[in-house]
Amino acid sequence: MIIAERKPIKRILQMIEPFERIAVIGCRGCVAICSAGGDREVEILAAALRLARKRQGRPLKTVEDTFVRQCDPEYLTPLGELKEKVEAVVSLACGVGVNLAADLYPDLKIYPGVDTSFYGANPALGEWEEKCRGCGDCIIDFTGGLCPIARCAKNLLNGPCGGSQNGKCEIRPEVPCVWHQIYERLKARGELEKLTQIFPAKNWIPAGHGGPRERKRPDLQMNSQK
Amino acid sequence: MSELKLAILCCHYTNEATAQDVADIPAEVVIKRFPCSGRIEVVDILRALEEDAGAVLVAGCEKGSCHNNTGSLRAEKRVEAARKILEEIGLSPERVQMAFIPRLDTGALVEAAKRTFETLLEISAKGETSS
Numbered sequence: 101m102i103i104a105e106r107k108p109i110k111r112i113l114q115m116i117e118p119f120e121r122i123a124v125i126g127c128r129g130c131v132a133i134c135s136a137g138g139d140r141e142v143e144i145l146a147a148a149l150r151l152a153r154k155r156q157g158r159p160l161k162t163v164e165d166t167f168v169r170q171c172d173p174e175y176l177t178p179l180g181e182l183k184e185k186v187e188a189v190v191s192l193a194c195g196v197g198v199n200l201a202a203d204l205y206p207d208l209k210i211y212p213g214v215d216t217s218f219y220g221a222n223p224a225l226g227e228w229e230e231k232c233r234g235c236g237d238c239i240i241d242f243t244g245g246l247c248p249i250a251r252c253a254k255n256l257l258n259g260p261c262g263g264s265q266n267g268k269c270e271i272r273p274e275v276p277c278v279w280h281q282i283y284e285r286l287k288a289r290g291e292l293e294k295l296t297q298i299f300p301a302k303n304w305i306p307a308g309h310g311g312p313r314e315r316k317r318p319d320l321q322m323n324s325q326k
Numbered sequence: 327m328s329e330l331k332l333a334i335l336c337c338h339y340t341n342e343a344t345a346q347d348v349a350d351i352p353a354e355v356v357i358k359r360f361p362c363s364g365r366i367e368v369v370d371i372l373r374a375l376e377e378d379a380g381a382v383l384v385a386g387c388e389k390g391s392c393h394n395n396t397g398s399l400r401a402e403k404r405v406e407a408a409r410k411i412l413e414e415i416g417l418s419p420e421r422v423q424m425a426f427i428p429r430l431d432t433g434a435l436v437e438a439a440k441r442t443f444e445t446l447l448e449i450s451a452k453g454e455t456s457s
Contacts, residue, residue, distance in 0.1 A: 109414040140367065144411070147372035152415035154376065155455075 101130035101221075102194045103228045104137060104214040109148050112190060115211040116149065119187040120158070124149070124213065125179075126166035127193035134228055136214050137192025139166045145192065145213060170197025173204055183208045219250075236306030236313065242294045244285030249302075251278035257299035330354060332443055333379035335370055336435070337363035337397065340387045343432045350436075351443050353380075363387065364397030371408040371422055381421045381446040382408075383439055388426045398426055418449045 116122050124146040132138025146162040153160035163186055167175045170193035179201055182189065188209040191198045195216040202210055218230040233250040239257075240247050249255050253271035259279030263270025267280040286292050306313070331354040336343070338359045348355045356379065360366050363386025374382045384405050386398025402424050409419030423445065425438035 109411065113415075140369070143369045144367075144372065147369050147376060148411050148415060151372055151376050151417075155415070155417070 101133055101219070102196070103134045103217045103220040103230075104131045104192075104194050105217055106136055106141065106145065106192070106214050107212065109145070109152065112145070112211070112213055113149065113152055116160070116188055116190060119160075119209075121161045121163075121186045122149075123163040123165065123182050123186045123189045125164075125170070125182075125189055125191050125193070127170040127191075127197055128166055129169045129171065129193070131192060131194055131214060132166070134220075134222065135226075137194075141192055142166055145190070149190075167193075170194075171200060173200065176201055176204055179205050179208060179210075233307070235302075235304070236308070237303065239299070242297060242299075243282045244289060244291070244294075246278050246282050246285060248278055248282065255302075257302055331356065331379045332439065332446065333358065333374035333377070333382045334385060334435075334439055335360065335363075335366050335374065335382060336385040337361075337366075337387060337392075337401075339393060339429070340385055340398075340427050341430060341432060341435045343435050347432050347436055348439050351439060353443055353446075355439065362392070362394045362397040363401035364392070364394055364399075366401050366404060368404050368407045368411070371404065372411065375412075375417075375421065380450070381423065381442050383423050383425060383442040385425045385427050385435055385438060388428055391429060402426075418452075418454055420445050420449060 124142050126132065126137045126139060126142035128138060135141065142164050146164050150160050150162060163182065165178065169175045170191060179189065183205060188211060190211050190213040191201060192213045194214065195212065198210055198212045201208065219232040219234055220228040221231045222228055230250050232247055235249050248257060248259060252259055253269055254261055256279065260277050264277040264280055267277055269275040269277050283295065286294055332351065334355060334357045336357060336359055338361055340363065343357065345355060345357065363384060366384055371382050371384065384401050386392065386401040389398060392398045405422055405424040408422050412419045412421060423442045427434045427438065
């Protein structure tokens with residue numbers, strides 16, 4: 101899922117400083133699962149903002165809602181009515197949701213309430229770990245299912261580097277060296293021969309270095325011109 | 327927020343204290359009950375402050391005695407989360423206190439409420455205005 105984290109409240113207070121009526125809108129997708137922008141976080145942030153503004157002597161009125169998702173246009177339609185009732189919206193969706201709302205409702209003042217961090221797993225309650233970089237050219241069939249792009253600090257394709265010590269990364273010693281893990285995993289699976297492949301320099305265009313990425317499925321596009 | 331209002335958010339099974347039990351505290355004391363202190367959310371604490379409480383006491387069962395096992399431990403974590411939010415908005419985190427109270431020991435709850443009120447007076451004495 102997409103992992104996000106609430107921005108500092110002082111930063112959000114700066115964003116909404118000119119306004120007296122705002123909406124705090126959450127998303128029941130990834131950000132709800134990672135406890136950054138679901139129903140619970142919406143009501144906490146709204147209460148915190150009201151409390152802070154009350155203390156400043158400038159009371160704030162809030163509308164609170166959480167959409168099923170903010171990355172699909174159909175779920176954003178309530179924003180059309182909402183923008184008539186409030187002066188601004190703080191969205192607790194990931195950056196995708198805020199961008200889509202800004203695309204669809206250009207006259208709506210919408211601000212991000214979270215920092216979108218990474219694609220991660222939830223190995224234990226209250227813990228999230230990056231597992232994928234979304235690089236668009238997956239090679240983990242060669243690496244025992246472990247991604248050296250996301251999980252190696254140097255994104256090495258032919259690791260480990262000389263800084264791998266006792267199975268740990270030299271950048272952050274508490275982090276396992278993924279290339280060490282890849283070796284151990286492939287050895288256990290009897291697939292060590294996969295390491296004989298030398299990967300050439302990575303093409304980063306599928307990773308987004310060629311500009312914003314898009315994907316189209318003409319068989320699903322009802323309004324396709326093709 | 328009022329410097330003279332104290333909110334007690336309390337597990338229903340931890341204690342059955344009434345307003346009469348805390349009548350000695352020279353403040354308006356509001357007791358709000360929950361089916362378990364683990365049900366007390368961060369937003370309940372913030373809303374109590376919004377509703378003019380100068381300080382909030384969250385009361386749960388002693389560690390190891392919650393009949394839902396981890397209710398009061400969860401409450402403690404939510405108190406910590408609420409305190410961090412108060413720090414972020416420039417209020418003393420000590421405005422929110424956690425107390426682990428022996429089951430049905432009203433005396434212990436009243437003592438915790440008095441300590442919370444004293445903490446509130448100390449905060450006020452430092453000149454921190456809450457509203």
